[in-house]
């Protein structure tokens with residue numbers, strides 16, 4: 295088992311994958327060995343697989359997994375927005391729906407949408423919205439299929455893997471003076487119009503006013 299772990303880690307180093315893969319490859323054969331020795335039922339792994347599949351879905355393609363937005367970000371975003379009555383806002387990758395539901399409470403009258411590609415987070419956001427009778431609307435889908443021209447604010451909490459692609463889509467489709475807001479991940483080589491540290495973890499939110 296130790297030989298297999300070491301070989302897998304060495305291959306990860308040789309293939310120049312991100313550094314954490316060498317630890318994952320090392321621990322995998324060990325984990326399999328332990329699981330076999332504990333005689334765990336196969337159903338346990340099947341349930342685990344299904345749960346992770348509906349939670350993370352096409353993360354191997356999108357490279358954006360689910361992780362929650364920190365407290366306070368939505369509040370900070372709403373304070374810097376224009377006092378326009380009916381802002382049309384979308385959270386692309388809306389996860390469990392926290393940002394959208396908070397936004398619509400803080401800025402009643404806004405039209406707030408969330409779009410989420412993974413079925414489980416989307417279902418949870420949909421049910422949360424129904425239970426709370428929230429006017430926020432949640433759609434299961436891929437934000438690439440949206441036309442950003444429909445929105446005054448596009449909020450994104452995604453990953454560095456997609457920021458450039460997001461910028462290209464936003465600059466092609468968004469109307470002048472509308473805002474692209476990217477939490478934690480700045481657009482490389484583009485100067486934000488404004489940025490602020492919203493969380494106690496010091497994560498910065500970047501605001502880009504479109505031209």
Ligand SMILES: C[S@@+](CC[C@H](N)C(=O)[O-])C[C@H]1O[C@@H](n2cnc3c(N)ncnc32)[C@H](O)[C@@H]1O
Nearest residue numbers: 356358360361363387388389393410411436437
């Ligand atoms: C970091 S989480 C965002 C959390 C969320 N905004 C919140 O308020 O907690 C990123 C989410 O984006 C989703 N996602 C990734 N690529 C997507 C795509 N192309 N279209 C829609 N959702 C996507 C992921 O499934 C994940 O749930």
